[in-house]
Amino acid sequence: MRVFAVLAAIALVLAGTVASSSVEELQLQLDALGREIEAEVQRKRAENGDAILATNSYVLRIMGNDTANLRDIVNNKRTELEVEQWLREPEAAACFDEAFQLWDTYAYLTGWDVSWCAVVAYEETNADAQYKFHSHAQTIVREAARAMTLATEAYALHPTLDEQVEYLQQELYYLAVLWGNYQAVLQDEIDGHEEVAEQIVTSTRTCFEGVYDDVDYWFNYLDNALDQCLAALE
Numbered sequence: 001m002r003v004f005a006v007l008a009a010i011a012l013v014l015a016g017t018v019a020s021s022s023v024e025e026l027q028l029q030l031d032a033l034g035r036e037i038e039a040e041v042q043r044k045r046a047e048n049g050d051a052i053l054a055t056n057s058y059v060l061r062i063m064g065n066d067t068a069n070l071r072d073i074v075n076n077k078r079t080e081l082e083v084e085q086w087l088r089e090p091e092a093a094a095c096f097d098e099a100f101q102l103w104d105t106y107a108y109l110t111g112w113d114v115s116w117c118a119v120v121a122y123e124e125t126n127a128d129a130q131y132k133f134h135s136h137a138q139t140i141v142r143e144a145a146r147a148m149t150l151a152t153e154a155y156a157l158h159p160t161l162d163e164q165v166e167y168l169q170q171e172l173y174y175l176a177v178l179w180g181n182y183q184a185v186l187q188d189e190i191d192g193h194e195e196v197a198e199q200i201v202t203s204t205r206t207c208f209e210g211v212y213d214d215v216d217y218w219f220n221y222l223d224n225a226l227d228q229c230l231a232a233l234e
Contacts, residue, residue, distance in 0.1 A: 026168035030175065034148040037179050041137050044186050048133045051190065055197040056125050059204050063121060066208040067114050070215060074107050077219055081226075088230070095229035099222055106218040113214060117207035124200045132196070133189040140182040147175045 081103060085096040 023164045023168060026165065026172060030147055030168065030172050033172065033175055033179070034144040037144040037175075038141060040183070041141050041186070044190060045133070045137055048186075048190050048193065051193040051197070052125070052128060055128065055193070055200060058197075059121050059125060059200060062201065062204050062208070063118060066117075066211070070110055070114060070208075070211060073215055073219075074103075074110055077222075078103055078107075091233060092230055095226055095233070098229060099226045102218075102222045102225065106215070106222065109218070110211065110215055113211040114208075117204065117211065120207050121200070121204045124203055128193075128196055128200065133186060133193075136182060136185050136189060140179060140186075143178055144175065147171050 078100075081096060081099055085092070088096070
């Protein structure tokens with residue numbers, strides 16, 4: 001709130017300063033402010049983009065490592081079943097046929113769960129990239145472009161010199177205050193990205209922890225079903 005009050009005070013001083021300015025001077029000031037906004041937003045966008053890229057890269061590493069680990073767990077279970085079947089008598093074949101059918105089902109479900117975690121991670125990282133900093137940056141750049149365009153049309157929009165000066169003063173005041181506010185908003189988004197990144201990473205890890213739990217439960221069930229079937233043959 002204090003930041004906004006200071007910015008408003010600065011803008012009021014600016015408004016008083018330009019009262020005696022010519023139309024051409026005001027147009028130049030609006031153009032300069034608009035270009036300053038575009039350049040600064042571009043710099044902040046690059047800074048925000050670097051932060052997002054770092055988060056996305058980290059999330060991709062988590063997904064890659066966990067996907068590989070889960071694939072190994074599933075494949076190792078298949079190998080264990082094949083080795084155990086080889087060691088058993090031929091009459092145990094029916095039990096292992098059932099076990100391999102369960103394995104096929106659980107391998108498919110594991111792949112589906114991993115895909116779901118990828119969807120969750122994509123939605124969260126995409127929201128971070130598109131709907132936070134990006135939406136604010138678009139707004140202020142759009143307003144700057146609008147003000148710069150209208151500044152060149154002041155002669156056509158207002159017939160008298162006084163009206164042109166008053167109009168340009170108001171536009172300059174409006175854009176200066178708006179930019180002051182949006183500078184704080186954009187910086188807050190950049191400063192707050194670490195917290196957002198932690199939430200995304202936590203969500204991704206939690207999703208994969210659920211997959212590990214599912215695989216553990218499924219393979220325990222498979223082992224118990226196989227043991228019961230083999231015990232019935234004895």
